[in-house]
Amino acid sequence: MAFHIDKLEKRWIFMVAGFVLMAWGIQIYYAVQGWHPPSNVEVIDSAQLHLATGVGGDEFSEQNIGVKRDADGQLIVTMVAARYGFYPQEIELPQGEAFKIRIASFDVLHGIYVPLTNLNLMLVPGYVSEATTMLNNLGDYPMLCHEFCGMGHAYMFGNVKIVPQDEFKL
Amino acid sequence: MTLSTTNSDAPTPEYQATAKKLGLSHMWVGFVAFAAAIPMGLYQVAERSNLFASLESREVYYASVTTHGVLMAYVLSTFFIMGFGYFAALHSLKQNVWSPLFSWAGFVIALVGTVMAAVPLLLGQASVMYTFYPPEMAVTPFYLGAALLFIGSWFWCVDMIVGMMQWRRANPGMAVPLVMFGTTINALLWLWTSMGATLEVLLQILPMQFGWVDTIDPGLARTFFSWTLHAIVYFWLFPAYIAMYAIMPRESGGKLFSDELARVAFVMLFIFSVPIGFHHLYMDPQQAAGWKLLHMFGTFMVAVPTFITGFTILATLEISGRLRGGKGLFGWIAKIRWNNPMTLAAMLSMLMLTAGGFGGVINASYSMNALIHNTQWITGHFHLIFGGTSVIMYFAVAYWAWPRITGRRLASTRMALWQLWLWFWGMLLTTLPWHVLGLLGQPRRVDTLPYGEELNALWNPHEVVMFSGAVMLTVSAVLFIIVLVRSHFSERLPEVPEVVFATAIHQPLRVPHLLNSLAFWNWAMLVYMLASYGYPLLQFAFIGTPQSIPFGFGE
Structure with missing residues (x-):
């Protein structure tokens, strides 16, 4: 034994x-x-992103999406992913400044990924995805969907333009 | 294929006849699925590369990706594992299955399920990827077929567990043969593993398909699926390790370095398989960071059984090299039986496991995962671990088993060796560029690459290399099927080679109870699963997620 x-x-x-x-x-x-990986466990009514009455309110309604600063001056990027695009389709961000991205899916499973960076999130209907990161290199980058979401999946991408800090305006 | 034409006068024992029939039927179903999936793989590589504009069709592409994934990951793997399991179990225990009817029922159910799922897949009605994440929905027969395949495979699991229990009762105190211990623990692993996806299909998908409910929680579905998604890889890997431990040492002309430590590796591979699935969810919003960190700790534990296996297999190969006259620090390497398919495959498998394992460290990393999640890196990783490490051993097992099943000479050992080398180089040329492409930001599962000329200029050179690798893999697969088919018509051997498994240098007659029985480990798994999946699943009952309606995938 x-x-x-x-x-x-x-x-x-x-x-x-x-x-x-x-x-x-x-x-x-x-x-x-x-x-930490993005893990905020925050629910939202994906089918009513445009309405103030749904769970999670109207944070993701058309007039509220885009790049803003909050009361503390932190850059907040609020976006919606829906077949087959990201809204707003183009955003501009300052080089090397941390920003918080909050993004929700309007329909099916999506992802958002900016190649050559660590901005990489799953977007699950019913949940808000959130991450804080910064982008350091100037130029245009695709923000692309990296989870199969239907026949138009490969064409689901937006654009993020990184500009020098002194050229960045809100 | 007559099975009883040996020169020996003694009638073939019943268990041998059953082992041959069950083994051959299951493995052929697996290899036919493999043969059907290979051209799809070649097509996909060509289609997505942007190198062949005339091939572009997203409908065909996504149907093909899904079918390729289902055939390789579910059908080839499950049927091969069942076939090899029956063949190894019955021969190592020298006893028949408790009820051949029961075994064949499992085979028929799994086969019916496969066909039922294959039809909508090929018709493009189930192009939801082999991960089938809701709320995108395929047609109902796809899910029913997949469920039947799982249910059929559970018959095999029961057969393995019952067989081991019967043998232990008849041989009290004796060590269960290593090959049987590994096979049975894999059967138990598969019961645990398949439960996650089964719960997802039973509790969420089918109720919606049948119209009993209108909505679904995709976060819950992904959590259920993560339960299956990682451990299934160890289910695929297990028979490869079993062949390395229990068949390769004899084939290479040596002895297994250690029997006991192999059992330790099997047990650890079992325990640290299912309760660690959250590294597939690192980038997901529906699970909290603490749970992800907990699963990270368990994920890295797989390094222990993997390195133990690497050590034992290389030590075993060294013993065989030295027995054959190899001298010096590295001289034994040249003396290894490179012309023996099983030995060669074990060596190549180990090399691919090493490369794939390094990549896996990044995937398992709590924060670095963000760099490669859902990029082509992932496709490269699991092709190295499954298509490379595991499947090359499936080939070797087939080359070893076929003469023992058909009683005929392997049609061409030379062609078999060529086939293994081609598979190895083809797999490296395909998957190493995929790792690079992933680091360069290329997403997986896209039918085309419209993200701008700058990225395409970065990616294109690697696309050319990967295409050449895929061509080599296709040629290798064709050679494999040719060797197997020809081996049914080749020269009859004077005597059917015996099925004998390797013994260790210190072959134990008895081993500690914990390395000879599964009950304790089964309970340990239950406790670990409750700890790691209990709350993360329970939370969906009270976080109040607004549910999703179903969507098609063709819009």
């Missing part, structure tokens, strides 16, 4: 345990610094 384990195996298992502890350590280190 003895459990036979080779000396080499023991050493190897210690190494593997070290690897796992290191991986956990790196994850915890960044989590403690505030690097």
Whole structure:
């Protein structure tokens, strides 16, 4: 009934345990610094985004979407994803300034992703997706849908233009 | 395929005849699905690359992607695993299934389900991807067919578990053969794994399809599906590991380095499979950060059984290389039986597992996941782990099993070796560019790339490489089918080769109870599942999500 384990195996298992502890350590280190995936668990009535009466109010109605500053001066990007586009279709943001994006789907499952950045969210009907990040390189980037959402999926993308801070106007 | 024409006078034991019939039928269904899905893969690579304008058709593309995914990930995998499982189980225990009728019922149910799902898939009525996330809906037969495939596979799970219990009762205190311990724990794993998607289909999708309810919570559906989505990969991987541990050592002319540690690896692969699915939901809004962090810890634990397997398999290969005269630090590598398909496949599989594993560390990372979620990187990752690491071992198992089933010589070992090398290089040439494309921002699951010339200029060179890789994979798949078919008509062997599994250097007659029984681990899984999925599922009862109406996918 003895459990036979080779000396080499023991050493190897210690190494593997070290690897796992290191991986956990790196994850915890960044989590403690505030690097969390988007996880706000906030519900909204996706079918009534345009109405003040639905769950979640009219935050995502036509007159309220776009780029704004809140009372504390933080940049807030409010957007709607719907087959097959993002609304507003074009936004402008200042280089290197943190902004909070809040976005909801109007119909089916979507995603939003800006290539070559960490702006990457799933958009699940019934929920508000939120993340805070910044974009550092000047120029035009597609904001594209990265979750299959129907036959027009590949053509679902908008544009974000990153401008120098001094050229940015609201 | 007559099964009883050996020169031996003794009649073939009943279990051997059953093992051959069940093994051959299941594996052929799997490989036919594979053969049907391969040209779809080649077409998809060509279509999405923007290199062949005349091929562009989004309807055909999305129908093809969905069918390719379902055939490879559900049909090839499940049928191969059942076939190999029956073949290995009956031979290792030397006992028949408790009821052949029951086993065949499972086979027929799974086959009917496959056909039922395949028809709407091919007609373009179920182009919702193999992940079928609501509120987009396919036609009802697609879900019913998938459910039947799952239900049929549960018959196999019952057969494996009952078989192991019967054997332990007849051989009290003895160690269950390693190949059977691994196969049974995989059967139990599959019962747990398939439950998530089953609950989603039973509680959410079918009630809506039948008109009993009008709305659905897509966040709940995604949470249910994450329960299945990661552990299913370990279900696919298990038979590859089992073949490496229990067949490869003999085939390579050596001995298994350790039997006990293989069992430890199997148990860990089981425990850290299902309760860790949230890394598929890192970018989702409907689950809170703390739960995602908890699942991250378990996700990284898979490194332990994976590295144990890597160690044991390489040590086993080294033993065989040294037994064959290999000297020095690396001299044994040249002496490995590279001309034996199982040995070669194990080596190539390990290399692909290493590459895929590095990528997996990024996927598992709590915050870095944002860089690659739903990009082409993901497609590259799971093709390396399933299409590469797992499926190359399915090929090797077939090459090993066919002469033992048909009693005929493998039609061409040379062609088999070519096929394995081509699969390896084809898979690397396809999936490494996909990893790069993902880092360069290319999304997965798109039929065309209209995001501007700048990105296309970045992407195009990698598209050309991936296309050449896909051509190699297609040629390799054709060779595989040719070898298998020809092996039904090749020269009859004087004696059917015996099915004997590898023994370890220190072959244990008895092992600790925890490494010989599944009951404790089954309870452990229940506790771990309640801890990791209990509240995250329960929350949907009171957070008050406004539900979604169903949508089609063709608008």
